[in-house]
Amino acid sequence: MGARGIYENLREQIVAEVYGRGDVLPSARALAVELGVSRTTVTSAYEQLAAEGFVVIRHGARPRVAIKVAHSEPGDLVDTAAEPHSLSAFAERLRSRAIPMRVASEKLVADFRYGDMSASDFPTLAWRKAMNDAALGRPLKLSYGDPCGLIRLRAALQGYLWRARSIRCEVSEIVVVNGSQQGLDLCARLLLDEGDGFAIEEPCYPMARSVFEMTGAIAAPVEVDAEGIRADLLADVDARLAYVTPSHQFPLGSVMSMGRRQQLLGWAKEKRAYIVEDDYDSEYRFDMNPIPPLRALGGASNVIYIGTVSKTLSPLLRIGYVVVPRELQEVFAHAKRLTDRHAPSLEQEALATLMESGVYESHVRKARRQNARRRAALLDALQAEFRDLVRVEGAEAGLHVVVWFHDTPPSMAASFIDKAAALGVGIYSISPHYFDQTLGRSCLGLVMGYASLTEGQIHRGLKLLRRAYEEATGCGDVS
Numbered sequence: 001m002g003a004r005g006i007y008e009n010l011r012e013q014i015v016a017e018v019y020g021r022g023d024v025l026p027s028a029r030a031l032a033v034e035l036g037v038s039r040t041t042v043t044s045a046y047e048q049l050a051a052e053g054f055v056v057i058r059h060g061a062r063p064r065v066a067i068k069v070a071h072s073e074p075g076d077l078v079d080t081a082a083e084p085h086s087l088s089a090f091a092e093r094l095r096s097r098a099i100p101m102r103v104a105s106e107k108l109v110a111d112f113r114y115g116d117m118s119a120s121d122f123p124t125l126a127w128r129k130a131m132n133d134a135a136l137g138r139p140l141k142l143s144y145g146d147p148c149g150l151i152r153l154r155a156a157l158q159g160y161l162w163r164a165r166s167i168r169c170e171v172s173e174i175v176v177v178n179g180s181q182q183g184l185d186l187c188a189r190l191l192l193d194e195g196d197g198f199a200i201e202e203p204c205y206p207m208a209r210s211v212f213e214m215t216g217a218i219a220a221p222v223e224v225d226a227e228g229i230r231a232d233l234l235a236d237v238d239a240r241l242a243y244v245t246p247s248h249q250f251p252l253g254s255v256m257s258m259g260r261r262q263q264l265l266g267w268a269k270e271k272r273a274y275i276v277e278d279d280y281d282s283e284y285r286f287d288m289n290p291i292p293p294l295r296a297l298g299g300a301s302n303v304i305y306i307g308t309v310s311k312t313l314s315p316l317l318r319i320g321y322v323v324v325p326r327e328l329q330e331v332f333a334h335a336k337r338l339t340d341r342h343a344p345s346l347e348q349e350a351l352a353t354l355m356e357s358g359v360y361e362s363h364v365r366k367a368r369r370q371n372a373r374r375r376a377a378l379l380d381a382l383q384a385e386f387r388d389l390v391r392v393e394g395a396e397a398g399l400h401v402v403v404w405f406h407d408t409p410p411s412m413a414a415s416f417i418d419k420a421a422a423l424g425v426g427i428y429s430i431s432p433h434y435f436d437q438t439l440g441r442s443c444l445g446l447v448m449g450y451a452s453l454t455e456g457q458i459h460r461g462l463k464l465l466r467r468a469y470e471e472a473t474g475c476g477d478v479s
Helices: 003-015 027-036 039-051 089-097 124-136 151-165 179-191 207-215 257-273 326-340 345-357 361-390 411-422 454-474
Strands: 173-176 197-201 218-225 241-244 274-278 305-308 320-323 389-393 400-405 443-451
Touching: 003 039, 027 039, 027 305, 027 389, 089 173, 124 345, 151 173, 151 320, 151 345, 151 361, 173 326, 179 207, 179 241, 179 305, 179 320, 179 326, 207 218, 207 241, 218 389, 241 257, 257 274, 274 320, 320 454, 345 361, 345 389, 361 400, 411 443
Parallel strands: 197 218, 197 241, 241 274, 274 305
Antiparallel strands: 173 320, 305 320, 389 400, 400 443
């Protein structure tokens, strides 16, 4: 039992008057011996009780229950979900439209949740050494840093972006953020006001849609096809920005064609709008040659480029970066400073070390090979277990695929997901990625990530998924 448990136990007994007012309580030493914990643990519990007015502590004497106890009724201990007195318009929008939080389960045989990464892929030894070096090399004075990030890391990112993505930019144009989500949040708060329009892909990344909508801006969903966002449909869209994932559309996986990219840039120039380019997993390309990002093309002065290490190192690190147009450098710096001063410095130093030494890019190549094997295992297992019952989309790049189940209506998703979970398999419907979750889709679709799984887990998971499908649809053996 910890200090919190001891505190709660004693408080309940005091409120229930097991210990009356003025009663002497056991000494910290005696209670520690009785419970088998340290004296410090009991002392912490008593100090918390004293701070809340339940007990009185005097040096050299045993604690006593206070004569006037702060809470005299046992019912006072019950937490009630009271309504807040007053919330901002932002908070009210958040309460009404917040995306449910998903908690990963360690008990699943195979969890195909997108965004999870394998811990075994993480370069633990190299990262630990880089962090140790960063800690040992700390400056003489500890103070707040540049809100845009360490110059050393930004210089390393500048070189990496040129080598890996053909992006030419100045160090001053790079802002290091706490993951790409913070980059999106900064874009939303700095570029959108209540009532403004923003264009976004349909289907889309729900967390991007939400962060823009929370400003009070109004979404204009634009259809996506095999060439990416339908830029021809933007002509009549009045928007201050467009959010796109051109390198690997999320979730469908299409790659925006060069023609569409030029159309999109032309629209943004005509409308004097910004394009937010989320390049979230461009390091993973398997059956295709890379197409330069929008930010690397001519006429891209109004493109805000967002990148992250969540898909190359770990989502736990919360390190991303934004390449902003020159006219936005100052306001992004001020906004970042007001938000959280700056990203954690030790992690920035460690990442800079990995990038400068070449370890980071070597790790990315290794991770690409490992995930290529996982991808091949997933595609093989889908073919072996479901054959012509499914169609796979978006497998040429990234760390997920979309699997469409022919002749299976979207209304079957909940039953299928529940049956799979009961067998130890985590699967996720594509429906939440659409504004209209029923329009234009005649069959059930799943977004299946594979970067956290072994090849064995993938094969076992797909065998179980076939059983779940048979149980959910009642169609018997599908093999």
